[in-house]
Amino acid sequence: xxxxxxxxxxxGRTQSWRKGxxxxxEGLKVWQESELVETFTAIIARASTQLPPDVLEALRKARExxxxxxxxxxxxxxILRNVELAGGNWQPICQDTGTPLVWIHHPVGVSTRMLTxxxxxxxxxxTARQLLRPNAVDPLTEKNTGNGAAPGIPTVHCEEWDEPAxxxxxxxxxxxxxxxGAQYSLPNAALGADRNLEGVRRCVLDAVHKAQGQxxxxxxxxxxxxxxxxxxxxxxxxxxxxxxxxxxxxxELAALEERLLREANELGIGPMGFGGxxxxxxxxxxxxxxxxxxxxxxxxxxxWANRRAAARVDQKGGITWLD
Amino acid sequence: xARLTLPTDEATIRSLRVGDFVELSGRVITGRDxxxxxxxxxxxxxxxxxxxxxxxxxxxxxVRKNPDGxxxxxxxxxxxxxxxxxxxxxxxxxxxxxxxxxxxGMGPKTLEGLKKHGxxxxxxxxxxxxxxxxCVKRVETVFMLEEFGVPEALxxxxxxxxxxVVTMDAHGNSLHKEVEAKSQQKLAALLQA
Numbered sequence: 001x002x003x004x005x006x007x008x009x010x011x012g013r014t015q016s017w018r019k020g021x022x023x024x025x026e027g028l029k030v031w032q033e034s035e036l037v038e039t040f041t042a043i044i045a046r047a048s049t050q051l052p053p054d055v056l057e058a059l060r061k062a063r064e065x066x067x068x069x070x071x072x073x074x075x076x077x078x079i080l081r082n083v084e085l086a087g088g089n090w091q092p093i094c095q096d097t098g099t100p101l102v103w104i105h106h107p108v109g110v111s112t113r114m115l116t117x118x119x120x121x122x123x124x125x126x127t128a129r130q131l132l133r134p135n136a137v138d139p140l141t142e143k144n145t146g147n148g149a150a151p152g153i154p155t156v157h158c159e160e161w162d163e164p165a166x167x168x169x170x171x172x173x174x175x176x177x178x179x180x181g182a183q184y185s186l187p188n189a190a191l192g193a194d195r196n197l198e199g200v201r202r203c204v205l206d207a208v209h210k211a212q213g214q215x216x217x218x219x220x221x222x223x224x225x226x227x228x229x230x231x232x233x234x235x236x237x238x239x240x241x242x243x244x245x246x247x248x249x250x251x252e253l254a255a256l257e258e259r260l261l262r263e264a265n266e267l268g269i270g271p272m273g274f275g276g277x278x279x280x281x282x283x284x285x286x287x288x289x290x291x292x293x294x295x296x297x298x299x300x301x302x303x304w305a306n307r308r309a310a311a312r313v314d315q316k317g318g319i320t321w322l323d
Numbered sequence: 324x325a326r327l328t329l330p331t332d333e334a335t336i337r338s339l340r341v342g343d344f345v346e347l348s349g350r351v352i353t354g355r356d357x358x359x360x361x362x363x364x365x366x367x368x369x370x371x372x373x374x375x376x377x378x379x380x381x382x383x384x385x386v387r388k389n390p391d392g393x394x395x396x397x398x399x400x401x402x403x404x405x406x407x408x409x410x411x412x413x414x415x416x417x418x419x420x421x422x423x424x425x426x427x428g429m430g431p432k433t434l435e436g437l438k439k440h441g442x443x444x445x446x447x448x449x450x451x452x453x454x455x456x457x458c459v460k461r462v463e464t465v466f467m468l469e470e471f472g473v474p475e476a477l478x479x480x481x482x483x484x485x486x487x488v489v490t491m492d493a494h495g496n497s498l499h500k501e502v503e504a505k506s507q508q509k510l511a512a513l514l515q516a
Binding site for chain 1: 342344357382383384385386387397398399400402403405406426427428446448449450451452453454456457471472473474475486488490498499501502503505506507509510513514
């Protein structure tokens with residue numbers, strides 16, 4: 001019992017067994033479902049309407065780099081004006097408010113069914129308030145469910161951790177960019193891609209070329225090598241939670257990210273596929289273990305409207321916004 | 324920047340070239356995946372007058388229903404047009420459509436259809452949902468709302484100074500074809516290294 005209970009302890013404090021039980025009971029009392037619905041709705045509102053500062057900064061830099069008067073620069077001008085309008089009015093940046101993908105870290109003892117229920121309810125409320133579009137279709141009946149929710153939508157990943165707070169990281173991923181994601185099984189003779197980082201590089205460049213402007217370039221790439229077909233794509237999406245200006249702690253991956261960013265932009269596809277210097281704003285690479293038989297490279301493309309929001313929710317329900 | 328009033332005519336449309344900036348004003352009808360499939364299944368008498376000599380906009384908007392029963396567009400940027408490639412040329416031919424607004428461009432079948440029937444592809448800025456929603460002044464009526472849902476319904480809207488770029492014209496030119504060919508060359512060079 002003891003190790004299980006001590007995970008609830010705050011750092012730097014030793015607690016007796018009795019205190020541990022008390023803490024556990026308190027833990028179960030905090031985060032009422034109805035309060036969490038409100039908190040989650042606020043996180044959705046922020047993601048849908050406020051572009052993260054690192055993305056805005058990258059778009060501004062891109063605008064400066066494009067030829068004055070070019071289609072590329074005009075496209076970026078419109079994008080920047082749109083970001084400003086959406087942020088000021090708290091209206092959706094893009095009408096395709098995407099699939100809500102959320103990663104929630106929670107302390108031991110918090111019901112993941114409750115978290116999933118609360119987040120799904122938040123999606124419904126945000127949809128009713130036009131912060132999200134009714135974006136879920138039943139593929140069997142072809143009916144839009146009207147409330148933004150359907151089996152698998154939203155996608156809620158819950159993971160236990162040792163902290164006494166919740167950490168919520170949300171991404172709204174539009175359908176246009178989701179459609180240009182790609183998965184490769186290596187080796188791939190057509191691309192000359194072997195089972196190594198050079199092979200990964202070749203797949204990523206091919207994916208960017210194939211996407212052209214259709215994923216709403218300039219986009220951001222989340223990449224995973226290894227894993228299976230399912231986990232590989234999930235990890236490639238999780239990579240998109242990273243800030244554009246962070247640095248991969250693994251030196252060879254950091255180098256590959258930088259190289260791919262440079263090379264993808266040499267393709268000249270440009271904003272919206274109009275031609276230009278900015279095709280991609282960032283490349284984020286992660287990996288998972290693989291089977292001896294499999295070597296997948298999964299590429300998730302995120303549109304320029306890289307809508308992320310992250311918050312830490314303390315036991316009193318207080319929200320601290322994270323990057 | 325040229326201004327274009329909708330509905331328009333074939334001569335005006337044929338005068339447009341790839342790279343032209345145009346501001347559209349007048350009546351536009353929205354339609355995307357379900358709508359295109361539905362439009363080619365049979366000739367839809369009720370919608371046809373709105374399509375004739377006008378423009379179809381690939382969009383799935385966020386729409387607010389006002390207390391008086393009217394509708395307002397809250398967010399309305401273009402959706403990816405490539406998905407309508409199997410249907411677009413037929414829709415243009417069947418209904419006498421003069422233009423398509425979308426993003427990402429379309430393929431050879433549509434390019435051929437634009438040339439044959441006298442129509443163009445207008446590229447709007449993907450993701451610019453607020454800038455473009457502000458250009459939507461009024462929702463006139465809506466078709467298939469119940470059946471297709473808000474994003475897929477056919478909304479008849481009035482736009483004012485709606486900014487677009489011609490990226491495929493009625494003379495067989497396509498900016499998308501050019502950019503793709505150039506990036507293909509560059510890709511081959513990068514993979515050689």
